[in-house]
Amino acid sequence: MKIGVPIEIKNNENRVGMTPSGVFELTKRDHEVYVQKNxxxxxxxxxxxxxxxxxxxxxxxxxVYDIAEMIVKVKEPIEPEYKLIKKDQVVFTYFHFASSEVLTNAMIDSKAICIAYETVEDADGTLPLLIPMSEVAGRMSIQQGAKYLEKPIKGRGILLGGVPGVPPAKVLILGAGVVGYQAAKMAAGLGALVIIMDINMKALRYVSDSMPNNVISEFSSEYNIRKHIKDADLIIGGVLIKGAKAPKLITRDMLKDMRPGTVMVDVAVDQGGCFETTKPTTHQDPTYIIDEVVHYSVANMPGAVPYTSTMALTNVTLPYVIKLANEGWERACENNAPLAKGLNIVKGKIVYKEIAEAFDMEMSF
Known part of the structure; x- marks a missing residue:
């Protein structure tokens, strides 16, 4: 198979779809790999x-797009790429269709086979191709949140871990999945007081059993969220519903209950965000302020640490890329149930329920 690896052209996206090690594994199997210069x-x-x-x-x-039978990349295609994608071409990447009707319609029109990293799903419900980037984003959310709490960039002017004689910051984390767990680990390690919320009691039990005493788990409800936002310094949104839009757990009216300089980091921005006031930002212009609350909602957070992210991503995507190259997309998806769940749009038809529901479109079964 002819496989193409283009440059990512989304703003400040520094990752690449495949490492040289990944290329070697494909070429030794007699596949042809075409990589865009630089x-x-x-x-x-x-x-x-x-x-x-x-x-x-x-x-x-x-x-690259012209010669390739399969494109392997990192982020969803953006408008300049739409016209490059060909009928019957396999595109294997993060798509996050539920957050963009424009992208969804463009890929329907392309008649390509769109396989989304974020919906490849193992039998136990885990998302193997999303986990490493969620780990990176969860850890980065604290790193970035701590920075934007500084006063020169309109934060509250509080050090996350405090110092002797001065209490630490309070971090509220919504969601105890991969993002939330990694965020809690980082925040706890820096000495912050951490409240992590979820509706999944199994996840909360795991947090309680494995985290230090400065991490407190609590069942998520609107009442409890409203209670904690009043004195939280940093709020992390890490909620995920597979393939669907994220629920809005913090609404616009809640901002008035927060202290000036509170920082909100929405890691769920790729799926539409779990804060009502979320809008996608970039590493070039990462924040905006509403009602004196600092919002950070960069849609490709791991792109800021591309070496780590690219290595971690190729580690998990390569086995699936090899299957697709060796067997072709149809046989590979027939033989591999997790990969089959990655099929989102096939030859102009939506085949993933949550995408159809997001835009009230017809689904093909």
């Missing part, structure tokens, strides 16, 4: 590395 540069991988692994370097993104 695609891996911002992740620390040179064209020479890809050439040594057996790849062919192409000068333009158009050339």
């Amino acid at each position: 695609a891996g540069f911002n992740s620390g991988f040179l064209d020479e590395d890809y050439i040594k692994a057996g790849a062919t370097i192409l000068d333009t993104i158009e050339a």
Whole structure:
């Protein structure tokens, strides 16, 4: 199979869809890999590395899309890429369709086979291709939140862990999944007081059993959220409903109950965000302020640490890329139930229920 790895053109997206090691695993199986010139540069991988692994370097993104039977990338295609995607071409990437009707319609019109990393699902319900980026984003949410609590960037002017004689910051985390757990681990390690909320008692029990004493688990409800936002310094949104829009757990009217300089980091922004006031931002312009509350909602947080993120992503995506290349998408999905759940849009038809429901569209069974 001919596999293309283009440069990511989303704002400040520094990751790349495949490492040279991944390329080597494909070329030794007699597949052809075409990598756009400098695609891996911002992740620390040179064209020479890809050439040594057996790849062919192409000068333009158009050339990569034109020759490839399968495109392997990181982020969803953006408008300049829509016209490059061909009928029957496999596109394997993070799509997050439920957050963008424009993208959904563009991929329907392309007649391509769209396989989304974020909906590949194991038998136990886990999302193996989403987990590593959720781990990165969860940890980064605290790193970024701590920075934006500083007064020069309109935060409350509070040090997350405090100092002797001065209490630490209070961190409220919504969701005890991968993002929330990793955020709690980082915040606890810095010495903050952490409240982590969820409606899944199994997840809350795990948090209680495995976290230090400065992490407190609590059942999530509107009443409890309203109680804690009044004195929270940093609020992390880490809620995920597989393939669907995130629920709005903090509404616009709640902002008036927060203290000026409170920071909200919405890791769920890719799925529409779990704060009503969320709008996607970029690493170039990451924050905005509403009612004196600082909002951070960068839609590709792991793109700021591309070496770590690219390595972690290729570790989990490569086995599926190899299956798709060896067997073709139809047989690979027939033989692999987790991969089949990654099918979102196939030849102009929506085949994933939550996407159809998000936009009240017809689903093909």
